[in-house]
Amino acid sequence: MRAHEPLGVAFVGCGNIAGPYAETMKPHADRLRLVGAFDINPEATTAFAAKHGCKAYSSLEELLADEAVELAVNLTTHLAHAEVTQRLLRGRKHVHSEKPLAATRDDAQACLDLAAERGLQLTCSPFVILGEAQQAFKKAVSDGLIGEPREVYAEMNWSRIETWHPAPAPFYGPGAGPLLDVGCYPLHVLTQVFGSVASVRAMAGTRLAERTVASGPNAGQKFRVRSHDHACVLMEFRSGLRARLTTSFLALKSAQQGIEAHGTAGSLRLESVIAFNSPLWLFRQGGDDWQRVPVSDDAYRGVEWARGLLDAAEALRTGRPPTCPGAAAYHILDICLAALEAAKSGTTIPVASTCP
Secondary structure, eight states, rough: OOTTOOEEEEEEOOTHHHHHHHHHHHGGGGTTEEEEEEEESSHHHHHHHHHHHEEOOOSSHHHHTTTTTOOEEEOOOOGGGHHHHHHHHHHEEEEOSSSOSSHHHHHHHHHHHHHHHOOOOOOSOOGGSSSSHHHHHHHHHHHTTTEEEEOOOEEOOOOGGTTTTTSSGGGTTTTTTHHHHTTHHHHHHHHHHHOOOOEEEEEEEEOOOEEEEOOOTTTTTEEESOOSSSEEEEEEETOOEEEEEEEESSSSOSBBBBBEESSEEEEEESSSSSSSOOOEEEEEOOOOSEEEOOOOOTTOSSSTHHHHHHHHHHHHHHHOOOSHHHHHHHHHHHHHHHHHHHHHHHHHHEOOOOOO
């Protein structure tokens, strides 16, 4: 372990999200160093490496053979996550994966088991609890500003992916859909703040079955939704807290992407689950109106994609547990899969895993 040097990082996957990861790493050159990147599309690898000044690996094996790479970041498509993560772990690299950790519980558990067997760190997005506004929300709850939390409402009414993404079809396919793809953000905050979910009920389905790509080389191409495009989940936490989560890829635009927590002494409203500088509001019993809760003056505007990598790097350098371990991502996946099972069966489904 190179205790006083920046952590050597390599990307597997040079698609849409790789650029924001790389750009937000640059201000942290003292802690993170982008060594190289690989994509199954050689042209994408070459273009990314040229733009960001790193090595262009010709194969995954070449990346694994590079001793300068300590942490591999899995930015591949949804269904490839588990296979790629396991190949990286077998190659003796610590791994940070984009969400979801896997498409099935068995594949996700295999990733956790392999990391533990090899003595490697496995972290996974989402990492939004690391945002300044999300930390302020967590502190307000733990400080008792709303008394004992009793009900929570979370919304992730995302826009139609096809209106901006050049290759949107996988987001509507197996292993994805709004619950797994964006519902994981509020679930990450909720489980980090309120603990583990014990059981779920849900409704899920398709509201707009045929979609049309709006931009990029596939503009005008139509495709079918093969998973779900909306879901509404009722959750009971092990603490007894109850919550509702709605997720959707139907809205053309929606302002409902936040969390409201209601307790015995007040209510707390986080306007955005993902923006690190989101406004945070408190209404106390006996008050006249919502009051703004201070968030750090230097809160990052939007999402700092490198934040999860910075946390992973600090954990590796100091030996402390990471904030977003694979086990936490497994619990989120377990909640999502249980919700889809509940929607299909019309019954309450228990969630066996717990959030560390």
